[in-house]
Amino acid sequence: MFRRLVALLVCASLLPAQAQALPDLGDASDAALSEKQETTIGNRIMREIRVDPAFLDDPEISDYLRALGERLLNSSDPPRRNVEFFIVKDESVNAFALIGGHIGIHSGLFLLTRSEAELAGVVAHEIAHLLQRHQSRLHQAQTKFQLASLAAFALGIIAASRGSSSQSGQIAEAALTSAGAIAIQGQLNYTRDHEREADRVGLVLLERAGFDPRGMVTFFERMQRANRLAEFKGAPSYLRTHPLTVERIADMQSRVDTMAPRLGPDSFEYRLARAKLRALSGAPAEAIAWFRGQLASQTVLRPREEVFGLAFALRRARDFDAAFRELAVIREGKSTHPAFELLHAQLLADLKRTDASLAAFESAIKAYPYHRGLAYGHAEALIEAGRPADAVALLVQRTKLYPDEAIAFELLSKGYAATGQRLLQHRAQAEAYYRRGNLGRAVDQLELATRVRQSDDFDMAIAEARLRELRSLLQVQKEAEKALKIS
Numbered sequence: 001m002f003r004r005l006v007a008l009l010v011c012a013s014l015l016p017a018q019a020q021a022l023p024d025l026g027d028a029s030d031a032a033l034s035e036k037q038e039t040t041i042g043n044r045i046m047r048e049i050r051v052d053p054a055f056l057d058d059p060e061i062s063d064y065l066r067a068l069g070e071r072l073l074n075s076s077d078p079p080r081r082n083v084e085f086f087i088v089k090d091e092s093v094n095a096f097a098l099i100g101g102h103i104g105i106h107s108g109l110f111l112l113t114r115s116e117a118e119l120a121g122v123v124a125h126e127i128a129h130l131l132q133r134h135q136s137r138l139h140q141a142q143t144k145f146q147l148a149s150l151a152a153f154a155l156g157i158i159a160a161s162r163g164s165s166s167q168s169g170q171i172a173e174a175a176l177t178s179a180g181a182i183a184i185q186g187q188l189n190y191t192r193d194h195e196r197e198a199d200r201v202g203l204v205l206l207e208r209a210g211f212d213p214r215g216m217v218t219f220f221e222r223m224q225r226a227n228r229l230a231e232f233k234g235a236p237s238y239l240r241t242h243p244l245t246v247e248r249i250a251d252m253q254s255r256v257d258t259m260a261p262r263l264g265p266d267s268f269e270y271r272l273a274r275a276k277l278r279a280l281s282g283a284p285a286e287a288i289a290w291f292r293g294q295l296a297s298q299t300v301l302r303p304r305e306e307v308f309g310l311a312f313a314l315r316r317a318r319d320f321d322a323a324f325r326e327l328a329v330i331r332e333g334k335s336t337h338p339a340f341e342l343l344h345a346q347l348l349a350d351l352k353r354t355d356a357s358l359a360a361f362e363s364a365i366k367a368y369p370y371h372r373g374l375a376y377g378h379a380e381a382l383i384e385a386g387r388p389a390d391a392v393a394l395l396v397q398r399t400k401l402y403p404d405e406a407i408a409f410e411l412l413s414k415g416y417a418a419t420g421q422r423l424l425q426h427r428a429q430a431e432a433y434y435r436r437g438n439l440g441r442a443v444d445q446l447e448l449a450t451r452v453r454q455s456d457d458f459d460m461a462i463a464e465a466r467l468r469e470l471r472s473l474l475q476v477q478k479e480a481e482k483a484l485k486i487s
Contacts, residue, residue, distance in 0.1 A: 038133070040480045042100015043437050046084070049104070050436050056087040056107070056280075057407065059372040060339055064273040065105065065123075068116075072124050075208035076131055083130060085123070091281065093223075094238045097126040107277045109238065116266040117215025120206060125216065125242075128201035129194065192243045199252050203259070212262040217252045220244060268305070272339055275309035284317035304330045304337075311343060320350040338368040342377050354385050372405070379411045388418035399431075406435035423452040427463050430470070439474040446470060 049055055056062070062085075069085040083101045087110070088094075094106040103126045105119075113119040199216070206213045224244050279287045291310035295302050307330045314323035324347045331340050341364035348357035361378040368374055375398060382391035392415040398408045409432035416425035430445035446467040450460065 036480075037484060038100045040100070040477070040484060042098050042102055043477075044481060045098055045100070046102055047437050049086075049088075049102075050438075054089045056089045058087070058276070058280075059376060059407070060342075061087055061273045061276055063372060064269045067269070068120060069103065069123055069127065072120065072127055072205045072209050075205050076127070081131060083127065087277070089280065092238075095122050095126055097129040101130055103127065103130070107281060110274060110277055111281065113219060113274075115212075115215055115218075116270040117206070117212040117262075118219040119215075119270065120209070120211045121202065121213075121216025121219055124202035124205040124209075124211075125198050127205060128198040132194070132197060132201065192245070192248075195243055196248055196251060199248060200255065203252065203255055207259050207262070210262060210264075212264070213256045213259050214261065217249065217256050220249055220252065224249065268337075271303070271305040272308065272337070275305040276312060276339075279309040279312040279316065284313055287313035288317060302329075304335065308337075308340060308343070311347075315343070315347060315350065318350075320347055323347055324351065338364065338371040338374055341368070342371070342373045345374075345381065346377060349381055349384065357381055358385060372407075376407055376411060379415070383411070383415055383418055388415045391415040392419065404435060406432045409435065423449045423455040423459055423463060426452070427459075427466070430466070434470065439470055439477055443467065443470050443474055 065085045065087060069083060073081065073083060081101060083103055085103050085105070088104050088106045090106045091108040092106055093109045093112055095104065095109050097103045103123065105123070109122065110119060113122070202216060203213045206216060223238060224246075275291075278290065281287060288310065291306055291313060294306050295310065298306075307326055311323045311327040314320075314326065323343075327340060327344055327347065330336070331344060341360065345357050345360035345364060348354075348360055358378075358381060361374065361381055365371075365374050365378060375394075379391045379395050379398075382388065382394070392412060395408055395412040395415060399405070399412060402408065409428045413425050413428035413432060416422075416428055426445045426449035430442040430449065433439075433442035433445060446463055449463040450467060452460075
């Protein structure tokens with residue numbers, strides 16, 4: 001999928017950017033692209049990423065990563081930068097920041113981390129790329145090189161980010177070979193400087209946010225060692241897009257030595273998200289075997305997150321009875337959690353205990369009213385149970401309280417479809433596409449809505465007004481992309 005983004009990234013590169021009171025390579029305001037141009041490019045890239053099957057839209061994992069990212073962003077200096085954090089379901093070890101304010105973390109990298117501080121270190125490093133606007137500054141530096149070399153280099157970077165594929169490796173090698181050696185060396189020198197700057201800014205963000213800065217050093221040291229010893233296949237993916245040197249690690253270590261250690265346990269949310277990603281990785285049987293192996297080695301206390309991971313993997317394997325039994329152990333007493341209650345309600349539905357499932361959802365939502373997974377799981381369960389009107393009522397209220405959540409409008413569209421309200425179905429789907437950044441498809445859905453016969457005049461008027469509004473926005477977007485020569 002990322003190969004289709006080559007034309008978009010000629011203007012930038014997958015190596016991303018703002019420093020706080022630290023020596024840097026130039027002020028972030030030196031960037032050649034305006035923030036509006038960066039946003040245009042970033043949104044265009046994200047439209048491709050969000051429709052890729054590897055884009056993981058799991059409310060619990062996404063909410064954890066967003067909370068982690070926001071904690072780090074809140075420790076940066078003004079002005080405030082809005083950033084979207086997301087997970088790519090890919091076993092390769094990689095992370096990347098995209099121009100315009102988007103940070104992706106591969107599930108393989110998440111699973112490789114041994115502590116929350118290590119994961120925070122990677123996220124802080126990527127945030128630093130964005131804050132320093134490295135991609136835009138790289139665009140300015142590209143005036144030194146030929147356009148053909150830049151395009152070839154961008155292709156190599158993109159292919160390298162998907163390094164788990166042998167085809168990607170061949171594409172990367174061919175692209176890098178085709179680019180002029182001088183141009184490539186100039187680009188690498190520039191990005192290595194950016195990497196050092198991102199390390200320095202990232203360490204400050206970590207310390208201010210209350211994480212142990214040593215997490216960044218230990219993770220990068222292990223990456224370097226694993227790459228040298230070929231301990232895991234994913235190392236080249238990250239290291240091709242993030243040049244790592246002995247000097248970089250030494251510089252990080254010297255800075256960490258001046259900082260006070262921040263010792264503390266990993267949050268349960270980190271451990272839970274990691275377990276869920278493990279349960280989602282590979283074949284269900286492999287995940288089940290991994291968790292059973294881990295739990296068998298525990299002689300005293302079985303970690304709740306690993307029991308949850310086992311139950312989740314068993315559900316993937318459709319062994320609902322075994323999953324239900326495992327989950328029951330960690331739901332006893334006061335040790336429950338909203339993720340446990342969501343899985344419990346879903347398993348009841350899997351076991352065809354529909355009334356018990358809906359009752360479980362209602363009880364859990366009363367206890368955890370702000371948990372997105374429970375809210376959307378409940379709505380989906382109502383639709384599946386033949387009660388779409390009840391789901392629509394809940395989702396309409398949800399979209400009023402949280403108007404920016406695309407998944408709410410997607411489920412609302414599904415509910416309207418089940419109740420035969422075609423105009424409202426297309427309108428809701430249009431709003432979902434709009435929030436996913438896909439104005440073209442949003443306009444298509446509204447055009448379908450306005451063609452529905454025998455519709456309520458009021459609903460039709462709303463659809464027509466929204467169609468005019470989004471058409472205008474789409475035209476502005478096309479003109480902006482045309483000016484930047486992206487399509």
